[in-house]
Amino acid sequence: MPDKPDLKVPDSAVPRLAQYHHALMEMAEGVASSDDLARVTGFSAAQIRKDLTYFGQFGRPGFGYSVPDLKQALSRILGTDKAWSVAVVGTGKALSVFGDLDRFRRHGFRVTACFEKEPDKNGAWDDVPVYPMDKLGDVVRRENIRMAVLAVSEGAAQRTAEILAESGVQAILNLTPARLQLPERVAVRPMDLAMELEKLSYRSGRLGDR
Amino acid sequence: MPDKPDLKVPDSAVPRLAQYHHALMEMAEGVASSDDLARVTGFSAAQIRKDLTYFGQFGRPGFGYSVPDLKQALSRILGTDKAWSVAVVGTGKALSVFGDLDRFRRHGFRVTACFEKEPDKNGAWDDVPVYPMDKLGDVVRRENIRMAVLAVSEGAAQRTAEILAESGVQAILNLTPARLQLPERVAVRPMDLAMELEKLSYRSGRLGDR
DNA sequence: TAGATTGTTAATCGATTAACAATC
DNA sequence: TAGATTGTTAATCGATTAACAATC
Incomplete structure (x- = not known):
């Protein structure tokens, strides 16, 4: 049991914690005041101290x-002090949109396997082995993979997520539009491009009005 | 000036509006009560009525x-009643992670151009023309593209975003980790995989404790 | 009219801010 | 000691919930 009995942490604090962490990753070693952190993150100093x-x-x-x-x-x-082993399921190359694997590694996420319906002959992508989809359960268990990025088709999402859950995966970042039904113990986070575009559209509308 | 003088809409309501919309897209035509919507979205009926x-x-x-x-x-x-023309800048194929173009189109987003450093000979991807990066400004202006998904390398992000802004783009979904500095009139939304994984990691830790 | 569900008001709850005493 | 900045308390602000009168 790390840290504190943590009374009630507001949900809204968690994304901020991640941002504080990102800011610190880009700062020189040394000392930073809550004011310094406020300047680079855009949150108030009081907010930062409170969150901590x-x-x-x-x-x-x-x-x-x-x-x-x-x-x-x-x-x-955040639970990233011990590296998470991460699987990318669906289309591994797609991960490259989000930046390089080194960056994820620095933040505590080691991509150790990709799964595709039809992997290339050579079976590797930038050091990460690429397996065919039917090896999913086996490899996840063997390699003790605890987190997955789900990027399969909407139709295959639920079934694939169930295999992941049964194989011991504890957390799934769901890039598909499917609403996953999984046991409580599995943390799921949806990341839906269409929905993000809609929020952007809304905000753009308000900006234009001014 | 559509709708109301909208007093103060809480920021937290906007993602919910998008979810209501997504839920309705999947419902049969006919009538739905706030209770029905509550059931499928997970929000309270009172919350839904209030938001509206x-x-x-x-x-x-x-x-x-x-x-x-x-x-x-x-x-x-949400501002999606008139379709947005969207450019994908960086690696167009990556978009396929998030589902098919038809789905985006149904939600009001028409991907009309992709830009890559080294486009294939044929220069098209699933109906969408793929242009070399140095045509970015020209094509955006010519095609009246107002929204962009930015998926270039972190180093190229700021510069590319500036070209987009200068060419008339009003809204950018930023898939890179770079913090973009752009004129106020441009709406920017960050979508950072590393940060999402961290939130997931945090939550998974709390689930495990129970 | 009776039944149902909205739109809205008032009450509750929670999160952010401001201020400051404690501490290095 | 004087100066600075934290950790924490109290005050403010805003958002959610519950309840109900208005309305179809």
């Missing part, structure tokens, strides 16, 4: 926060 | 909401 108190005390009054210490504390809180 | 009042009156007391009417009203509110 949900998990403990990480700063020194009169000084600020040690960048490496706070960085480590945040990755502990 | 920010924009007007769309239901009939004693009856409920007309599915097609509410669907249309929501797409008006």
Whole structure:
């Protein structure tokens, strides 16, 4: 049981924690005040200090926060201090849209396997082995993969997610539009491009009005 | 000036509006009560009715909401009633991770151009023409493209976004980790895989504790 | 008219901000 | 000690919920 009995952490604080962490990753070692963090993240200094108190005390009054210490504390809180093994299921190449594997690794996510319906002959992509889809359960179990990015077709999503869940995967980033029905213990996060475009469309409309 | 002078719509309502819209897209024509919508979206009926009042009156007391009417009203509110022309900049194939183009089209987004550093000879992908990167500004202007999905490398992100903004693009979905600096009038939405994985990691940790 | 469900008001709840005493 | 910045409390603000009168 790490950290605190954490009373009630507002849901809205979690994305902010991730942003604090990202900001710290780009800062030089040394000391940063809540004001410094406020400047780079755009949140208020009070908000930042408040968010941190949900998990403990990480700063020194009169000084600020040690960048490496706070960085480590945040990755502990987020659960990324021990690297997650991640599988990309569907179309591995697609991952390259989001940046390079090194960046994910630095944030605590090691992509250790890809799965495709029809993998190329050579069976590897940028160091990551690519397996045919019917090896999914076996490889996930063998390699102790605990997280997956789901990028299959909408029709195959539920079935594939069930295989992942049964094979021990604890967390799924769902890039498909399907609403997945899985046991409570599996954390699922939808990431729907159409929905993001709609939010963007809405906001663009309001901006134009001014 | 469509809709209402909209007093203050809470930011948190916008993603819900998009979800209501998605739910309606999957419902049969006819009538739906706020209770019906609550069941399929997971939000409370009171919340749904409240959210809608920010924009007007769309239901009939004693009856409920007309599915097609509410669907249309929501797409008006979201600004997707008139199709957006969308460019995918970076790696067009990557878009296929998120589902098919038809689905985006149904939601009001028509992908009309892709841009890549080294486009294939044939220069088209699933009906969508693929242009070399140096045609970006010209094509965007010529085709009146108003929205873009940015999936270039982190290093090229800012520069590419500036070209888009100068060429008249009003909204950018930023798939790169770069923090874009653009004129106020351009709506930007970040979509960072690493950050989403971190949120997932956090939540998975809490689930496991129970 | 009786029944149902909206639109809206008032009450509750929770999250953010501001201020400051505690601390290095 | 004087100066700075945290951790925390209290005050403010905003969003959600519950309840119900208005309406079809």
